[in-house]
Amino acid sequence: MEAILKETLTEKSKRVLGVSPQDSQLTLSYISVAFIALFLGGVLGLLQGLERAGLLQLPPWLNYYQVLTAHGILLVIVLTAFFTIGYMYAGLSHTLGGLLPKVRKLAWIGFGLMMVGIAFVVTTVLMNDASVLYTFYPPMAASPYFYIGLVFIMLGVWLCCFGAFINYAAWKKNNIKQVTPLLAFFAMGVFVLWFFGSLGVTIEVITLIPWAFGWTETVNVMLSRTLFWSFGHTLVNIWYLTAISAWYIAVPKVIGGRLFSDTLTRLVVILLVITNIPGGFHHQIVDPGMSQGLKFLHVFMSLSIAFPSLMTAFAMFAVFERTGRKLGGRGLLGWFRKLPWGDVRFLAPMIAMIAFIPAGAGGIVNTSNQLNQVVHNTLWVTGHFHLTVGTSVILTFFGISYWLVPFLSGRQLTAKMNKLGVIQTIIWTAGMAVMAGAMHIVGLMGAPRRTSYTTYGEHEIALSWIPYEFLLGIGGTLLIIGVVLQVYAVFHLMFRAPEGKTEFPIAAPEDDALPTPYWLENWKLWIVLMLAVVVIGYAIPLVDLIVHAPPGSPPFRIW
Amino acid sequence: MKAMHDGKPTEDLEIDNKKSLKGTLFSVGVVGAVIIGMWAGVFWLYMARL
Numbered sequence: 001m002e003a004i005l006k007e008t009l010t011e012k013s014k015r016v017l018g019v020s021p022q023d024s025q026l027t028l029s030y031i032s033v034a035f036i037a038l039f040l041g042g043v044l045g046l047l048q049g050l051e052r053a054g055l056l057q058l059p060p061w062l063n064y065y066q067v068l069t070a071h072g073i074l075l076v077i078v079l080t081a082f083f084t085i086g087y088m089y090a091g092l093s094h095t096l097g098g099l100l101p102k103v104r105k106l107a108w109i110g111f112g113l114m115m116v117g118i119a120f121v122v123t124t125v126l127m128n129d130a131s132v133l134y135t136f137y138p139p140m141a142a143s144p145y146f147y148i149g150l151v152f153i154m155l156g157v158w159l160c161c162f163g164a165f166i167n168y169a170a171w172k173k174n175n176i177k178q179v180t181p182l183l184a185f186f187a188m189g190v191f192v193l194w195f196f197g198s199l200g201v202t203i204e205v206i207t208l209i210p211w212a213f214g215w216t217e218t219v220n221v222m223l224s225r226t227l228f229w230s231f232g233h234t235l236v237n238i239w240y241l242t243a244i245s246a247w248y249i250a251v252p253k254v255i256g257g258r259l260f261s262d263t264l265t266r267l268v269v270i271l272l273v274i275t276n277i278p279g280g281f282h283h284q285i286v287d288p289g290m291s292q293g294l295k296f297l298h299v300f301m302s303l304s305i306a307f308p309s310l311m312t313a314f315a316m317f318a319v320f321e322r323t324g325r326k327l328g329g330r331g332l333l334g335w336f337r338k339l340p341w342g343d344v345r346f347l348a349p350m351i352a353m354i355a356f357i358p359a360g361a362g363g364i365v366n367t368s369n370q371l372n373q374v375v376h377n378t379l380w381v382t383g384h385f386h387l388t389v390g391t392s393v394i395l396t397f398f399g400i401s402y403w404l405v406p407f408l409s410g411r412q413l414t415a416k417m418n419k420l421g422v423i424q425t426i427i428w429t430a431g432m433a434v435m436a437g438a439m440h441i442v443g444l445m446g447a448p449r450r451t452s453y454t455t456y457g458e459h460e461i462a463l464s465w466i467p468y469e470f471l472l473g474i475g476g477t478l479l480i481i482g483v484v485l486q487v488y489a490v491f492h493l494m495f496r497a498p499e500g501k502t503e504f505p506i507a508a509p510e511d512d513a514l515p516t517p518y519w520l521e522n523w524k525l526w527i528v529l530m531l532a533v534v535v536i537g538y539a540i541p542l543v544d545l546i547v548h549a550p551p552g553s554p555p556f557r558i559w
Numbered sequence: 560m561k562a563m564h565d566g567k568p569t570e571d572l573e574i575d576n577k578k579s580l581k582g583t584l585f586s587v588g589v590v591g592a593v594i595i596g597m598w599a600g601v602f603w604l605y606m607a608r609l
Contacts, residue, residue, distance in 0.1 A: 321583045321586075322580075336582070357593050361594040361598070371605055374601050374608065
């Protein structure tokens with residue numbers, strides 16, 4: 001009787017609070033690390049932008065490539081990994097009735113392992129022993145402790161994946177033949193991609209450790225690059241899947257609308273999971289040693305990722321139009337004006353979605369074989385991922401933070417803080433538009449990426465890049481203002497905002513929505529299909545790269 | 560007697576307006592145009608540099 005009463009009280013408190021205090025603490029810890037990484041990575045990004053524009057000379061103890069490596073790792077790995085895990089764990093906790101104690105423990109151990117890994121990675125970069133950039137391709141060799149740090153980070157992520165799988169399976173066991181809550185379904189997709197997408201890079205890193213220690217003389221560079229990109233592009237879509245979970249589920253609720261279609265949304269998640277991993281091959285489209293037929297196959301496989309994105313574009317426009325018309329919008333685009341543009345919880349993800357239109361179009365350019373030759377390794381690519389990750393994904397994360405952080409900390413988003421959020425969003429958008437826009441244009445003019453300031457002996461072509469590089473510095477300056485405002489907003493909402501209740505926005509389906517078919521829950525089938533697509537994409541090139549391995553390379557330290 | 564507009568009851572027109580997705584069709588068309596425009600622009604550069 002006492003046990004039943006206790007259980008009932010626990011359930012009631014979860015319903016009232018939405019998520020248990022222990023689960024809140026977990027997510028807030030992950031989010032704190034993410035936004036500290038944003039601050040540090042943002043400062044380094046500014047230094048890098050000003051140096052590249054020729055407006056600043058870094059001191060001798062801090063070189064451009066060191067800064068570039070730290071900027072990439074802090075923002076591309078630390079910020080995004082900690083945010084996706086923290087947010088998705090809050091989603092699991094909120095929608096599945098709390099995290100199991102063992103799952104919470106796994107997530108805390110994962111947190112610890114990732115922090116140890118970050119300590120290894122950051123220390124080696126600070127000591128200038130690992131200026132190998134975020135992609136850490138061989139034959140450039142970092143300190144072996146850099147790679148050991150990366151292994152710790154991946155182990156931490158895997159523990160979080162296992163925790164999510166356990167919680168999901170436990171809910172399924174207690175809710176037989178029921179469709180899981182949509183946000184938990186997204187979380188499952190995100191963690192499936194985290195786990196399977198990171199297997200290749202973990203194998204790569206494990207082969208690099210003995211090579212960096214000098215225990216093996218050479219490493220297969222092509223194999224390493226291939227294993228890296230099986231992860232590198234999947235990571236992009238892990239962020240994307242996380243971001244669109246908020247587009248589909250939270251944004252409609254914020255604007256007073258309904259979920260477009262639960263079935264379509266789950267289909268998008270499944271397609272993104274199945275098609276994703278071989279998509280990374282388009283990063284190697286100009287690499288030697290691979291047949292034209294294979295490259296054509298990979299162009300097709302990469303482009304297939306665009307289909308679920310186009311479905312998302314349709315679904316989101318439909319949500320906005322239906323809601324805008326309910327609010328009195330008329331004519332072809334009158335509904336657009338009826339949307340709540342003054343609400344940062346809508347504005348930030350909405351700009352993120354708009355930015356995804358040119359960002360996605362740029363991705364299709366990058367994926368196309370001939371077109372890739374125009375933009376390959378130019379600043380166009382840097383501009384592209386500042387639009388995708390730096391705008392579409394990060395602005396969505398910012399938008400999420402304005403309701404998730406006060407929800408977890410038991411505080412409220414005040415009108416004043418909402419105004420600050422709107423200003424922050426505008427500054428961020430302006431900074432990214434100037435910087436990413438200039439990068440795209442100057443990239444088409446041939447300016448290379450991953451290069452510190454140079455005029456190539458006053459060559460006229462290089463001199464023509466300079467005005468755009470100034471714009472890059474101006475954009476970077478606006479962005480650091482955005483970083484400071486955002487970090488302030490997050491920690492204010494965590495510790496200083498007025499106490500009160502904040503909603504975890506989850507949109508309800510339309511009244512006349514059809515029930516979601518149960519077969520969509522068949523994760524075993526989706527994982528088998530995903531692995532089949534991986535085999536189609538990777539079996540031939542991997543066997544070829546191992547059986548007909550090119551001469552291996554010794555480690556090089558070029559900085 | 561129902562109020563009429565263009566031969567249709569205004570209530571029906573209101574329902575039509577709420578269910579209409581013509582703006583979505585237009586917006587998706589804009590997305591398609593951006594994709595095609597960007598692709599064609601870079602392809603033109605590729606051809607020009609051959």
